[in-house]
Amino acid sequence: MEISKVLVANRGEIARRVFATCRRMGLGTVAVYSDADADSPHVVEADTAVRLPGNTPAETYLRGDSVIAAARAAGADAIHPGYGFLSENADFARAVQDAGLLWIGPPVAAIEQMGSKVAAKKLMDAAGVPVLAELDPAEVTEAHLPVLIKASAGGGGRGMRVVRELAELDDQIAAASREAESAFGDPTVFCERYLATGRHIEVQIMADAHGVTWAVGERECSIQRRHQKVVEEAPSPLVERIGHAMRASGPEEVAERNHGGVARIANGNSMRERLFQAARLAAEAIGYTGAGTVEFLADEAGEFFFLEMNTRLQVEHPVTECTTGLDLVRLQLSVAAGAALPAQPPAMRGHSIEVRLYAEDPAQDWQPQSGTLHRIEIPMVAAEFDLLDRSGVRLDSGVVDGSVVGVHYDPMLAKVISYAETRAEAARLLADALRRARVHGLVTNRELLVRVLRHPAFLAGDTDTAFFETHGLSTLAAPLASEEDERLSIVAAALADAAANRRAARVGGPLPSGWRNLPAQSQQKRYESRVSGVHEIGYRFTRGGVEVDGSAGLELIEATPERVVLGVSGGVRRDFAVARYGELVCVDSALGPVSVRRLPRFTDPADQVALGSLLAPMPGSVIRLGAQAGARVAAGQPILWLEAMKMEHKILAPAAGVLTALNVSVGQQVDVGAVLAVLDPETQE
Structure with a gap:
């Protein structure tokens, strides 16, 4: 069947990814969008966009009938589901085909067989695939x-x-x-x-309707938070380390048959061969076609067990694309249209690492963030949504400058992917790109990702699913800038603000050197850091330059509203880029990113929050209460649960005491910073 126009039944980064390949193939594109996504990049980039009324996934992207109606209205002849939402919904796939549209995915029967993880495990066990x-x-x-x-x-x-x-x-x-x-x-x-310290290994499958099933390559996705992958790479460090040491026979001897005729995996073969054979067995057992992933939990000895099969494209597919040169979305479209695959996939080459950049605060129990992303700039990007044929950085992002991150969907901002000849170079390249990135407006996990990529255990390939617990989340999530470096960055913010004030003044001009004819009075500026609290910066301009309280020997070389250059001890020169968005000031330098809020000189008492107030850390919906007004609560006791970004979040009592007020009820929507409850600090035990 010929494809002319593809509707992507998804949003954000994956919709943009599929559209990119469609454009390279000369195909038309159709986006669907919720009201919350009306201004999203995937909507702007599509040839045609169709509104799905509502905001929540249940009202919009999970409404298969609405998505199919949108495809018909826009004249699409094929639907690509992306990942998540309806991508593994057999009823939706069947409805797409019943509507006369081409389904860019596996057969309905295969989705049904793998759709229930309970039934899938029994099926895989019967097919000879190791299971838990x-x-x-x-x-x-x-x-x-x-x-x-x-x-x-x-x-x-x-x-x-x-x-x-x-x-x-x-x-x-x-x-x-x-x-x-x-x-x-x-x-x-x-x-x-539950295996607390396993290795999460997965195999990319691609199969056509003509009997060819590829095991394209393996990926390792062991570094996870809340059982969701954060860092993914190809090939797997574990398989690379022990795979060939287990080799005892050729590929033709990998599969053997037991007395019942069921295939089993020959233990004498290399780990990679056994993984690939198990993945092919899984795909062939259900008559699979298209792209899919067979996931395994492995131990350090190279033994592995089937976890699940994802009957769709994976978030981490770019690392396989980078190490094989294959456009997996192009292959999905071609196979769905009836094309045949070559007999063998290309060999893997080099190493690729992907990280998921989230709007979340790892140091605060991975608390998701919402609001305006003022700026996102990743340096050294050689490709967006495309293959890399040499060392470089690829960016697959669902957001742009000015995007609003809401509470209805996953808080992933972007996938940043590196490719290089060696794993060490790929890690170094990716860490440097993230460190230099300018991400303004939202707290992200960027610092965590940089520290992971530079950690000796990661570089040694020791990356099991307990990585954060083993190496200390608080240490890994710490700011890249030290306390001393943060203060120097805040000094730069104050001097840039002073330059901005001077530029805006009716008299005077740009600040060339800070020289004054009369002795200058000390100026004071106050900033608040979410990491270290309030900073008071006192400074004065003199004939010799600038004097900053508590920073002897500091030399002002240049100060504009956007850039400050300071000379520090030892003749070292530091360059700071400064951006401001209202009261938010973002400072980027080689010392690490620093974001602070400018504080007024005087505080309005009406703006003060009552002592003991429990504030909403994010917008969300109250789904459950753990205590009532007047109740005595213990430290750490759940007061209520908020649902935001498809996850549940507990609001805990910070100390023991009496809950004097409970301002919300089940089902109520709350904004960030709303006072949810008040704990009387005077009656704490």
Whole structure:
């Protein structure tokens, strides 16, 4: 079937990614969008855009009938589901085909067989693929602990909980079920044995309708937060380290048959060969076509177990594209249209690492952020949504300068991907690009990503799923700028603000050197850092330049509203780029990024928040209450739960005391900074 116009039943980065390949193939593009996404880049870039009324996923991107109606209205002849939302919904895939549209995905039967992780494990076990036993939540005992609760209908960390105490099981199952219902429309969950320090290895599959099934290459995605991947790479460091050491036979001997005729994986072969064979067995067992990923949990000895099969494109597919030279979206479109694959995929080359840049605060329990992203600038980008044929950085982003990050969707801003001949070079290149990036307006996990990429354990390939616990999240999430460097950056902010004030004045002109004919009075500026609190910067301009309180020997070389150059001890020169957005001031330099808020000289008492107030850390919906007004609560006790960005977030009592006010009810929408409750500090125990 010929394809002429493709509707992407998704949003953000993946919609832009599919559109990029469609443009390279000369195909028309159609976007769908919620009201919250009306001004999003994927809407602007599409040839045609169709509104899905509403804001939440349930009202918009999860409405298969609305998406199909949009395709018909726009004249699309094919639908690409992207990932998440309806991408693994068999009923939607069937409805697309029933509507006479081409489904850019695997057969409906394959989606159904893999759609239930419970049923999928049984099927894979029967096909000879190693599996971890599934546990019925109702039958879990102390002997099974710890266990992992998982959503049967989806992934991406939604509906996943680790349970170490049997008394917590029921509450955690209920919470996981609510998240699964919200994210996938299916509340079904199950349990399995939890391996705290496993390695997450996955194999990219591509299969056509003519009997060819490729195992394109493996990826390692072990560094995760809340069971969601943060750093992904190809090839896997674990497989590279031990894969060839296990080799004992050729590829033709990888699969053997047991007495029942079921294929099994020959233990004598290399880990890579066994992974590829297991992935092909999984795909062939369900008659798979198109792009898919078979995920495994492996141990340090090279043994692995089937986790799930994602019947769609993965978020981390760019690292496979970079190491194979394949455009996986192009292959999806071609295979769906009936094209045949060559007999063998290309060999892997070099190394690629991808990180997910999130609007979140890792130091505050991964708290998601919302608001305006004033600026996002990643240096050294050689390609956007495209292949890299030499060392460089690729950017796949769903946002641009001025984008508003809301509360209805995942807070991922961008995927930043490096490619180089060696893993060490790829890590160094990516860390440097992230450090130099200018990301203004929202707290992100950028510092965490840089520290991970530079960590000795990561560079050694020691990257299991407990990486953050092992190496200390607080250490990894610490600012890149030291306390001393942060203060120097804030001094630069004050001098840039002074230059901006002078430029805006009716008299006077740009500040050339700070010289005055009369002795200058000390100027004071106050800034607040979310990391280190309030800073008071006192400075005065003299004939010799500038004097900053507490910073002897500092030389002002240049000061404009956008740039400050300072000379520090030892003849070292520091260059600071300064940007301001209202009261927000962002300073970028080689010392690390620093963001502060300019404080007024005098504070209006009416703006003060009552002592003991619990404020909403993000906009969201109250879904559950843990205490009532007048109740005595313990330190750390949940007061209420907020749902935002498809995840549940607890609001905890900071100390013991009496809850004197509870200002919200279940179902209520709250804005960031809203006073949710008040804890009386005078009655704390």
